[in-house]
Amino acid sequence: MKSKNIVILGGGVGGIVAANELRRKLPLSYGITIVEKEKEHFFAASFMWVMNGDRTMDEVRKPFRNLIRKGIDVVHGTVREIDPHNNKVVTNDGELSYDYLIVALGAELVIGSIPGLAESAYTFYSLEGADRLNRALREFNGGIIAIVVSSLPYKCPGALPEGAMLIADYFKKHKTENHVDIQLFTPESQPMPVAGPLLGDSLRMLLEKKGISYHPKHKLTSVDYNRKTLVFEENEPVKYDMLIAIPPHQAPQLLRKAGLANDAGWVPVDRTTLKTKFENIYAIGDVTSINIPGRWDPNIPLLLPKAGVFAHFHAEVVAHQIINAINGEASKRGFTGGGYCMIESGGGRAGFASGEFYAEPSPRLRLGNVSRIWHWGKILFEKWWLSSLGIRKRLLGLIIKIGGTVLRIPVGF
Ligand SMILES: Cc1cc2nc3c(=O)[nH]c(=O)nc-3n(C[C@H](O)[C@H](O)[C@H](O)COP(=O)(O)OP(=O)(O)OC[C@H]3O[C@@H](n4cnc5c(N)ncnc54)[C@H](O)[C@@H]3O)c2cc1C
Numbered sequence: 001m002k003s004k005n006i007v008i009l010g011g012g013v014g015g016i017v018a019a020n021e022l023r024r025k026l027p028l029s030y031g032i033t034i035v036e037k038e039k040e041h042f043f044a045a046s047f048m049w050v051m052n053g054d055r056t057m058d059e060v061r062k063p064f065r066n067l068i069r070k071g072i073d074v075v076h077g078t079v080r081e082i083d084p085h086n087n088k089v090v091t092n093d094g095e096l097s098y099d100y101l102i103v104a105l106g107a108e109l110v111i112g113s114i115p116g117l118a119e120s121a122y123t124f125y126s127l128e129g130a131d132r133l134n135r136a137l138r139e140f141n142g143g144i145i146a147i148v149v150s151s152l153p154y155k156c157p158g159a160l161p162e163g164a165m166l167i168a169d170y171f172k173k174h175k176t177e178n179h180v181d182i183q184l185f186t187p188e189s190q191p192m193p194v195a196g197p198l199l200g201d202s203l204r205m206l207l208e209k210k211g212i213s214y215h216p217k218h219k220l221t222s223v224d225y226n227r228k229t230l231v232f233e234e235n236e237p238v239k240y241d242m243l244i245a246i247p248p249h250q251a252p253q254l255l256r257k258a259g260l261a262n263d264a265g266w267v268p269v270d271r272t273t274l275k276t277k278f279e280n281i282y283a284i285g286d287v288t289s290i291n292i293p294g295r296w297d298p299n300i301p302l303l304l305p306k307a308g309v310f311a312h313f314h315a316e317v318v319a320h321q322i323i324n325a326i327n328g329e330a331s332k333r334g335f336t337g338g339g340y341c342m343i344e345s346g347g348g349r350a351g352f353a354s355g356e357f358y359a360e361p362s363p364r365l366r367l368g369n370v371s372r373i374w375h376w377g378k379i380l381f382e383k384w385w386l387s388s389l390g391i392r393k394r395l396l397g398l399i400i401k402i403g404g405t406v407l408r409i410p411v412g413f
Pocket of ligand 1: 009010011012013014015035036037038044045046047048077078079080104105106107124125126155156159252284285286287306307308309310311341342
């Protein structure tokens with residue numbers, strides 16, 4: 001009989017970190033169970049390297065078990081229902097009882113929700129999608145490539161400029177018969193709007209330098225794929241030769257039935273403790289909705305972006321919160337809103353955007369110079385994340401050494 005059971009729903013970035021952190025710190029008399037529907041883990045930050053041919057699909061996926069510490073029970077099944085009043089979870093494999101629950105189910109892609117999109121668009125937002133897009137890029141003979149953010153919110157806002165710059169870089173290396181014209185369309189008012197106008201301007205300039213046109217405030221309503229035309233809510237239709245979409249995202253539907261979701265379907269949590277409205281249920285990562293201070297546009301409240309770095313830091317915080325609760329201690333560690341990302345710009349270089357998302361009166365972020373260091377930083381992190389746990393410890397030592405002394409960054413996703 002376990003003294004307490006902790007159940008983690010979803011074994012992506014947040015779920016893996018939470019499970020490992022809890023197992024590292026709690027005696028084996030505490031049960032830790034993780035429910036994940038996939039047998040393999042895919043490292044999403046590398047999908048763009050599959051897209052441009054720098055990686056194969058096999059190089060960016062790993063058996064899920066290899067990333068999980070011994071002493072964690074893995075249920076490979078689908079979560080069907082959460083019953084917060086009876087501390088129970090229903091999966092396709094049976095029921096699980098919990099004392100503490102961590103919801104880390106991420107965001108789902110629903111490409112079919114915009115008419116014509118599923119029939120016409122490529123995407124680098126899934127592993128298979130990135131591989132299919134790589135084959136299409138190899139056959140592309142020039143023309144307009146439209147990259148479209150089909151709705152908000154979407155995970156990793158830095159992935160939009162990053163994907164566009166890597167495609168521009170691909171065609172710099174692989175010449176086509178006709179000119180390639182890359183155009184970005186998004187309902188947002190600037191790149192990474194949460195970061196404010198300064199960082200947005202830096203990114204726009206970076207895109208311009210690569211010859212990429214940026215079209216803000218374009219809300220896609222449908223795609224007329226017979227005429228290869230994008231239809232927007234308030235703008236003129238636009239013709240394309242190849243369409244690449246960041247598909248619409250939604251929160252897993254079961255969260256509404258559980259009473260955990262807000263009107264938009266995401267899970268509101270305390271921004272420091274990541275606790276939901278239920279005392280013993282936490283939510284982390286993409287599934288959450290976290291208001292942050294300030295607004296660049298008076299009509300649009302700011303939300304913490306969906307990104308692996310936050311899923312990672314949330315998971316560490318929640319593991320500590322649960323351990324403190326078990327020990328009857330006041331919690332000493334909370335999430336303070338710090339985050340960063342490395343944005344590949346092509347040619348073996350990347351920019352480093354970092355900042356404080358909880359800063360008053362509004363988030364404080366900056367984009368450092370594009371350099372080879374950050375590209376290598378991203379590769380090092382990829383190797384660390386995808387390595388098995390034993391090798392990981394050694395690689396972690398190396399990253400901490402380099403990160404701590406040279407780059408001065410915390411280690412996260
Ligand atoms: C192309 C791309 C590039 C990116 N680059 C970066 C980057 O450079 N930096 C960064 O910080 N972030 C990046 N991200 C975002 C990052 O991958 C996500 O924000 C992160 O994975 C979120 O972690 P999570 O644990 O909340 O969800 P996920 O990692 O998505 O995990 C959710 C898990 O839940 C499982 N699941 C879902 N429903 C069920 C169910 N009903 N039953 C059982 N299991 C279920 C899923 O299979 C999945 O494994 C990128 C994303 C993409 C798509």
